[in-house]
Amino acid sequence: MVSIEKYSVKRKYEANLLSVKPEQSEFTAGNINDVLSSLKEHEHPHLIINNSEVAGFFLLDLFYTETYGFSNLKVLGIRALLVDHRFQGQGVATKAINLLPSYVDNNYPDFQALQLTVNCRNKAAYNCYCKCGFEDTGELYLGGPVGPQHVMQRKIV
Incomplete structure (x- = not known):
């Protein structure tokens, strides 16, 4: 079973073990500990849990x-x-992304839509987001570190 939970230090060790395939590393944030150590107050870290394991x-x-x-x-x-x-x-990403609208509606009720950017070369992620109801806005974000990114959006309700 896949679920979403707010990050807590009790899961720090497990979160720091997360890694992607070498060919995906340019599209991700890299070391989770680095991301967590540079968080701003408006950035809320979350974990994807698969059968009680941090996934x-x-x-x-x-x-x-x-x-x-x-x-x-x-x-x-x-x-x-x-x-x-x-x-x-294993469908973990798809299940987690599909949980986001209801999770956000319950925990962040002031928001109307979810939005993200995905690198134009990251076809697997792009296709996953499309399958989960995100739509390409037709806009490109050009400020990413490894090239242009599609801007994608999904309404929450």
């Missing part, structure tokens, strides 16, 4: 609209999402 990580960015301005809606940003290589190909 992935992501941030919910409460200032996404203010920072990026891709939308006129009140948008909650999804950043630094990764699923550990040991859990890939």
Whole structure:
């Protein structure tokens, strides 16, 4: 069973073990400990749990609209999402991403939509987001570290 939980230090060791395949590393945030040590107050870390094991990580960015301005809606940003290589190909990412709208509705009720960017070369992630109801806005974000990124969005309710 896949679920989402807020990050807590009791899961720090497990979260720090997360890694992706070498060919995916340029598309991810890298070391989870580095991400956590540089968090801003508006960035909320979360874990993807698969049968009680930490299987992935992501941030919910409460200032996404203010920072990026891709939308006129009140948008909650999804950043630094990764699923550990040991859990890939099992539907864990799809299940977690499909849980996000209800999770956000219950825990962050002031937001109208979810938004993220995905590198134009990361076809697997792009296809996963599409399968989970995200739509390509047709806009490209050009400020990413490894090339242009599709801006994708999904309404929460």
